[in-house]
Amino acid sequence: MAAPNEDEILEGFLCPICKADLKSASQLTNHFESLHQEEQDVLKSLKDIFGKAKKIILNNEDSDLKETFDRALKFNSQEYYPSEEQVIGVSRCSTDYFKGVRSARLERYATETNKLLIRLDKLVCNMPSEPNQRKVHEQEVVPWLDGSSVKLCPNCAKAFNLTRRKHHCRLCGSILCHDCSVFLDINVAKSIVDPSLPQALTQSDQEVTEKNGLRLCEHCFNLIELRKQIQDSRNAKTVLVTAYEQMRSLMDQARPAVAMYEKMCQSLFDGETTYNLSDVNALRGRIGKLAEGIDLLSKQIASFPVDPGTRQAKLQNSIRQAAAHFIKEELLSLRKLPTEAQIDEVRRERYERAQKQVQMERERMERERDWRGEEAGASGSRVDNNPEVDDNNPLIEQMNIIRGYIKEARKELKFEEVAILEANLKELKKEYQLQMLSNKS
Numbered sequence: 001m002a003a004p005n006e007d008e009i010l011e012g013f014l015c016p017i018c019k020a021d022l023k024s025a026s027q028l029t030n031h032f033e034s035l036h037q038e039e040q041d042v043l044k045s046l047k048d049i050f051g052k053a054k055k056i057i058l059n060n061e062d063s064d065l066k067e068t069f070d071r072a073l074k075f076n077s078q079e080y081y082p083s084e085e086q087v088i089g090v091s092r093c094s095t096d097y098f099k100g101v102r103s104a105r106l107e108r109y110a111t112e113t114n115k116l117l118i119r120l121d122k123l124v125c126n127m128p129s130e131p132n133q134r135k136v137h138e139q140e141v142v143p144w145l146d147g148s149s150v151k152l153c154p155n156c157a158k159a160f161n162l163t164r165r166k167h168h169c170r171l172c173g174s175i176l177c178h179d180c181s182v183f184l185d186i187n188v189a190k191s192i193v194d195p196s197l198p199q200a201l202t203q204s205d206q207e208v209t210e211k212n213g214l215r216l217c218e219h220c221f222n223l224i225e226l227r228k229q230i231q232d233s234r235n236a237k238t239v240l241v242t243a244y245e246q247m248r249s250l251m252d253q254a255r256p257a258v259a260m261y262e263k264m265c266q267s268l269f270d271g272e273t274t275y276n277l278s279d280v281n282a283l284r285g286r287i288g289k290l291a292e293g294i295d296l297l298s299k300q301i302a303s304f305p306v307d308p309g310t311r312q313a314k315l316q317n318s319i320r321q322a323a324a325h326f327i328k329e330e331l332l333s334l335r336k337l338p339t340e341a342q343i344d345e346v347r348r349e350r351y352e353r354a355q356k357q358v359q360m361e362r363e364r365m366e367r368e369r370d371w372r373g374e375e376a377g378a379s380g381s382r383v384d385n386n387p388e389v390d391d392n393n394p395l396i397e398q399m400n401i402i403r404g405y406i407k408e409a410r411k412e413l414k415f416e417e418v419a420i421l422e423a424n425l426k427e428l429k430k431e432y433q434l435q436m437l438s439n440k441s
Contacts, residue, residue, distance in 0.1 A: 113223045116171050121193045123170060144168040147175045155180040169217040182221040183213035192228050240304055247297040251326060254290040257283060258330055260415050265335045271346035274422035279410055280337055291331040298323030395432045399425060
């Protein structure tokens with residue numbers, strides 16, 4: 001029987017040993033049991049061997065085999081080998097070496113940076129505004145290197161020519177081209193030299209910066225910028241400090257507002273018309289918002305994570321308690337406002353008293369007129385005063401203008417201005433009343 005081709009795909013009930021097609025499952029079973037009995041015995045013997053080995057291992061019947069199996073399983077385990085104390089070898093500490101290298105490098109950079117800061121201080125101090133004088137001043141502070149023998153830019157290695165001119169760093173005096181130059185704003189330079197000075201806003205326009213800035217090489221600029229970053233990090237405010245400053249600002253706004261509220265309340269109780277009830281309610285609402293802001297910021301400060309019992313924790317709790325005491329004693333204990341009926345009653349009484357004073361003043365003027373003589377007083381009154389009063393009166397125009405200013409000040413809650421304008425309005429009203437009395441007389 002020729003062996004079938006290995007590349008040929010066979011189908012049917014094939015014998016796994018001789019690859020014969022038996023056509024059915026029963027014929028395949030009979031064929032395998034009758035012709036391939038030896039192969040079946042070999043498979044059975046192998047199964048018996050593995051089963052016996054498994055039984056011995058599980059039942060611990062053979063100690064040698066069990067030991068061999070355990071050794072194979074624990075070959076890489078620490079339980080197989082006895083624990084031995086490890087001997088520490090030779091060690092060497094490199095801390096001193098690292099500290100020495102770091103100290104030398106920091107000292108070199110710190111010394112070089114300090115030299116640059118001294119030169120920068122001399123440059124920005126009394127710097128002339130005229131370009132030629134400024135150039136002479138810069139060369140006096142930092143001598144410039146002689147560039148007669150320098151043909152290439154040390155930074156970009158490009159040749160100098162008519163379009164690529166030679167320039168000098170104002171801090172080290174080295175030579176570089178324009179493209180390799182970095183400009184430091186004068187205001188920033190002054191803030192670096194003297195951190196107490198307020199730093200002005202730097203110009204975003206590159207041309208303005210180049211015109212007003214100091215030309216530096218990249219190395220000097222990086223050292224100066226590093227020092228500026230260190231200064232900014234030291235002067236940077238933490239979140240706690242920022243919240244505390246905001247809380248103090250709200251407290252500073254609340255104190256004059258409370259004083260103004262008391263003044264306005266007293267004005268209402270006195271029956272004055274300088275303020276009205278809506279003005280006082282608006283100011284009271286503003287004080288309430290300030291109290292809410294102070295309370296919120298104080299709670300935020302107290303909730304910052306901190307180790308309990310430390311000085312920082314005591315400080316945060318003290319800030320919270322002080323804020324709560326301020327709100328309770330200063331902002332929540334405001335004077336109770338009068339009602340509309342009370343205000344109307346007080347103003348009515350005040351108006352009656354004013355009318356009595358006006359009547360008394362009128363009677364006094366009449367008595368003085370009688371004393372001086374009826375004819376002289378009447379003729380003088382007709383000559384000096386005009387009985388006709390209309391809207392063209394300057395006093396009325398001034399009073400209308402002041403009323404407009406008062407309306408605008410009330411919208412912006414500027415009650416100090418309202419008080420001043422109302423006082424001026426009262427003076428004009430008195431003058432107008434006196435003018436009307438003199439006209440009637």
